[in-house]
Amino acid sequence: MTISCKIFDELTTKELYDLLQLRSEIFVVEQQCAYLDIDGVDFQCHHLLIYDHNDKLQAYARLIPAGLTFLENSIGRIVTREHGNGLGKILMKVALVEMNNIFGDRPIRIGAQMQALPFYRNFGFIEDGEPYDEDGIDHIEMIRVDRN
Template structure:
């Protein structure tokens, strides 16, 4: 099977696919990481928000979200199914998210909040730590920024 990559606003995603994307986010962030928080924070439906996902045989393997913020773009909700890890799927989603941000506005910085143990992984995509450590749902995070070229 081959992996297909997609990108769309929530309103343009088929209900079954949206369900699979959200189910993956809950499976990773809420269940696996034991962080009881409101994944449905309202930001997925903000103007200009886009979801990206990798799909294989109808299964959503990885996902990310792009948001527009004042003076920046933000990548978040990066999640990969346990069975798809170490296959390059998450890296492909991140590359696609960065490329999309550059298409939207290459003059803007790209922000993200990285779980601390993933700082080096995000650095591979041009991100650098840009602030103090903070806890989000009990998980250490670092703000990161990718400066415009």
């Protein structure tokens, strides 16, 4: 497994293609959501990529500075190619470390799919607000304030 975290300008053409392809495969095709994934936010973010030993992107997350999607720093586009193999936990653990390294010890807000609440609770996120519909899927904002 190879893990890297890069700003947009450091991404290779292959890495950019891989991350856009994975996001499209899962968020657009698998979850059947027609939405604009390429939203102009990527340029200002860090991109966390996890490749397997065959150089295939298996997991990805976008680390977003405060003020772009929420007032707080955020993690978005959290995605794994396969579910139930523990890679999501690795992705979130690394994402939280990188968030702290990049942005310091600050609150992190996410827009979570309702079905994933137990997963994010395991990482210290708590619901903050009311559920809302995003592209036909129920979501809720969650925040992580305490790093302990």
